[in-house]
Amino acid sequence: MIQAKTIDGVLLRDMIVTGAAMLEKNREAVDALNVFPVPDGDTGTNMSLTMTSATREVSQKEYLSAGEAAAAVAKGALRGARGNSGVITSQLFRGFARALEGVERITPVQFAAALKRGAETAYKAVMKPKEGTILTVARVIAEEAVKQADKAPDDYDALFANILSTGEKILKKTQEMLPALTAAGVVDAGGRGLLLIYMGYVACLKGEEIPTEVNNESDGVAAFEDDHDSLDEIKFAYCTEFLIQNLYPDILEEDIDSFRRRLNRIGDCVLVVGDLGLVKVHVHTNEPGKALEYGLSLGELVNLKIENMVQQRRDNQAAAQKKAEAEKPAKEYGMVAVSLGEGFNHIFTDLTVDSIVEGGQTMNPSIEDLSDAIEKTHAKTVFVLPNNGNVILAAQQAAKLCEDKKVVVIPTKNVAMGIAAAIAFQPEVSAEENAAAMEEAAQRVRTGTVTYAVRDTDIDDMHINEGDIIGLYNGAIHTVGNNIHDVTRDLMKEIITEDDELITVYYGKDTSEEDAQALTDELAELYEDCDVEMQMGGQPLYYYLVSVE
Secondary structure, eight states, X not given: OOOOSSBOHHHHHHHHHHHHHHHXXXXXHHXXXXXXXXXXXXXXXXXXXXXXXHHHHHTSSOOOSHHHHHHHHHHHHHHHOBHHHHHHHHHHHHHHHHHTTTOSSBOHHHHHHHHHHHHHHHHHHSSSOOTTSHHHHHHHHHHHHHHHHHHOTTOHHHHHXXXXXXXXXXXXXXXXXXHHHHHHTOOOHHXXXXXXXXXXXXXXHTTSOOOOOOOOSOOSSOOOOOOGGGOSSOSSOEEEEEEEESOOTTOOHHHHHHHHHHHHHHEEEEEEEEOSSEEEEEEEESXXXXXXXXXXXXXXXXXXXXXXXXXXXXXXHHHHHHHHHHTSOOEEEEEEEEEOSHHHHHHHHHTTOSEEEEOSSSOOOBHHHHHHHHHHSOEEEEEEEOOSTTTHHHHHHHHHHOTTSEEEEOOXXXXXXXHHHHHHOOTTSOHHHHHHHHHHHHHHOEEEEEEEOSSOEEETTEEEOTXXXXXXXXXXXXXXXXXXXXXXXXXXXXXXXXXXXXXXXXEOTTSOHHHHHHHHHHHHHHOTTSEEEEEEOOOSSOSEEEEEO
16 A cells, blocks of 8 residues: 655655566567568667666756756756657656746645646657557556546545556456557557556555665765876776775774775775774776775775776767867758668768767667767768658657757658668758758658568458568558468569669678578569669668568
């Protein structure tokens, strides 16, 4: 039973941490709730990585104010958001935090209202909200939570019972709301992930799993100002700091002096201050494990921190170089492309793309990954090619974060569309003309992909067995078989029209060049009026990506 009447910043942080842990524990199960039986279900992974970023941010210090803790959660979630599900999750926390600005301790009424504000914010972040998704689950839970809080303003136990029961009911209904979910026999993956987070909240509030509290209170001893860049030569690489508390009863002042001498033998810049009540320790050493071992002989260790000063210097030097680059006059245009596969990376580089962000079907880049790449591109206008339908929303959010330059997101849904857009770029025309030409070129491309089924399923009058080869076009499965070559050839019959002029075969890392050449030669014979080209894409999971235009 939940005993809490209000939630402060510390308890809210613990709820977030437990919610993230609950989601991570069930991440693979959420990933498996994919509409199509392809091996790239990543909703659970995207949401879990988003939550990991949120927990990292809120755990950096101890927030007594619930409003401040909520703001930290929202900041961390936004920085680490990946994929559509992660971006929407970050927006739920953003609205939640805005509703709690200035709130020290959250009442059930305020908590329910914050859930509602979060759902409203998430809906506004999506250009065309679709019911039957995580948005629906978040909205219905919030609406019912507000009603429950109005009936019992001081009862968190009743509120969360309502949240979980409502969540299960609406989650089950998502299967009826979207035909794709009905056909696949699954509920919405994002909705399931959100409900798992809320289940973690409940586990925390009931005391079933409460993480150790972070101790960030002042220790009352001297701070150590340590400028690692001022060192001419770094002889000892690891800056090691910790406190020793609850010293053992038989420890004497002489033992602390002996401890200081032992540290001097394994490093330099030694600082050991304090008394038998508490000891603060600092040392530069190549053996941080020994320093901790020596400290453990005196008492309990807390507030441990070990920093690699060599890496810090590299980072600082890189930052200085970046600053020097930034001081150079910016060029007019730059391009950022999301790509996964050695071959595609080389193609985009050859097309003068400035920055490649690793990511795609198996791992969507975060908003932070994209915004960093945009900021790194030293240009007044940056064109972003998401090259995945699940990355477009994250790219649009990243564009909003980069306020010092113009960012244009070309809504490319795959790498073939991205390549066509990059080819269409012309440095001598205006940004508006380029955007129009690039988007038009991308839209002319039609793409088929060939992969394998990860489970048995029935969809669109087709029975698919685990391990079958499947061909997809326009997000739908069109061909099924046991032979990669045959399935790809048959898929092309569904795509190619008499008006087409160019076919490009991009083969994946699990496809040999010989097999790809044999397919390319056969397509050239079948479609004599088309130019047929072959490129090494190097993409994982997908044997072929074939573009037609």
